[in-house]
Amino acid sequence: MDVSKLLAGRTAYMRSSEIRELLKWVTADVISFGGGMPDPSTFPTEDIAKITAYVLETYGGKALQYGPTDGVPELKEELAKFAESNGIKASSDNIIVTVGSQEALELLGRLFLDESSVVITENPTYIAALQSWRVYRPRLVGIPMDDHGMRTDVLEEQVKRLRAEGAKIKFIYTVPTAQNPTGVTLPDERRRHLLEVAERYDLLVVEDDPYGYFIFDNTVVTRLKAMDKSGRVIYLSTASKIFSPGLRLGWVIAEPEIIRWFALGKQALNLNTPTLNQYMLAEGLRRGVIQRNIPNIVSLYKRKRDAMLAALETYMPKGVAWTRPSGGMFIWVRVPEKIDTKEMLQDAVTKYKVAYVPGHGFFVDENPPRNTMRLNFTYSSFEQIDEGIRRLANAIKERI
Ligand SMILES: Cc1ncc(COP(=O)(O)O)c(C=O)c1O
Known part of the structure; x- marks a missing residue:
């Protein structure tokens, strides 16, 4: 057929x-x-084996049951503490647990994008974000990069130009730290500039941060979300590179209203992120397995x-x-x-x-x-x- x-x-x-x-x-x-x-x-295979046994013993059927769409409360609490240790203030109301960051990227497309939308990204940028969003037919505007990441001077010019054209800019998407694919990191000065531009033109910023935990040299980076004074940064992170990608666990930190929209979008996708895996990550964080790893x-x-x-x-x-x-x-x-x-x-x-x-x-x-x-x-x-x-x-x- x-x-x-x-x-x-x-x-x-x-x-x-x-x-x-x-x-x-x-x-x-x-x-x-x-x-x-x-x-x-x-x-951390051995720790994960012990944690799995502990979770099943402690939570039993609860860990094998459907769970809340925004994530199990025990994990959200641990994620809030983990975020705080990375400079980000968050409470459970600011967090939704997703099936890897990939689900958050897909949800961004579903929630924000249609044919009249403009998305601004680094150019080049993360291939699977483009894959998720192209289906919704937005106009993708790429900002060139140099050895220090996105050229925020060009970003400012582009935003000004797009606004003058009446373009509906939905968000600026950035992987500011150890970017995929280029590996480059945006210095704090440019981070401040990016946020200034977002502030001036009242734009949302999506900060995708799988690699902020892996800085090798003496570079100090501040997460954009940690600098965000007006709730305009939607922060994405993941357990894939610090625990296990097979467990498919990620999370979004944003204003409660945005989190509610993510939860509504997620209901139709998969009801909730696998409950057992969420308890495992909560326990991995509670025991400090991830922090030590x-x-x-x-x-x-x-x-x-x-x-x-x-x-x-x-x-x-x-x-x-x-x-x-x-x-x-x-x-x-x-x-x-x-x-x-x-x-x-x-x-x-x-x-x-x-x-x-x-x-x-x-x-x-x-x-x-x-x-x-x-x-x-x-x-x-x-x-x-x-x-x-x-x-x-x-x-x-x-x-x-
Ligand atoms: C920039 C970026 N965003 C998101 C992801 C998705 O990760 P995951 O769905 O495993 O959390 C990756 C994975 O490589 C990535 O590099």
Whole structure:
């Protein structure tokens, strides 16, 4: 049967992620810098086993039952304390627990976007946010970046211009710390500028913060939400990189009115985030498992970043440039313009046995730059990092 005739018009705007597409070529002998996966050694497996037994013993049927749409109260209380330790003041009324941050991104689309909407993002930006939102047909306006993140001077000009046109700007979306895909971090001065612009033009800001826990160098960052004086920042974070991505747990911190809208949207999606997993995260936070784990993850990922930077320095030919991330999980690479990284990928995977994500899909542009790629440095072992970058350099050299 030909299902395509029956599909809704909006499916035309559903694009498969490049990251998921490339997985079909990745075999066991391929070194993958593709997905944004944590090093599995950072999962506190033994603690999670103990916590699961404890939760089932303590909460029994309650942990296996449906739960409130906005999250179990025990977790929301722990999340409020955790947020406070990261400089953000919040109470349970400001929090909703989601199925990873991905669900929060989807809910943002459902709640705020339609064809007349404008969303302002960093350019490039997180591919799966674009995937969620494109279905709602907003106009996506990308702000260029440099080594210090979003160019807030350009942001200000763009907002002014869009306002003069009468555009309905719904929010500014930013991953200000150790951005996905570039790895760069917005300094506090630019954070203040971004908020000033939002204040002046009365705009909402979405701060997506999976990586704020992983700052390797002496950079000090203040979350935008911690600087937010007028309740205009919608803050997203996740347990994926500090506990386990398989548990699919994220949360939103925002004004109670916004949280109520998220809850209404979520009711139709999945009623509630898995209850057992929420109790597990609550207990992980209460016992300090996560807080103790973070410094170990930071130390491991810093060494892995350094290993990848060193390998890039050793093997890459002239004409290849890359970012030096002060945190997070990714390095962004620019190869000579004549190389199309999407075109090169099949060869890289099948002949050179190394995978990466071509940069094209991270841009909001119809015709994005074709010579960029994102490399993940957290998942592979130290040996794989060195060998994988050597292979990648050979794939690039063949095309120069
Ligand atoms: C910027 C950003 N936002 C959101 C997510 C989604 O994470 P999750 O749904 O696992 O919480 C990720 C994951 O890589 C990310 O990098």
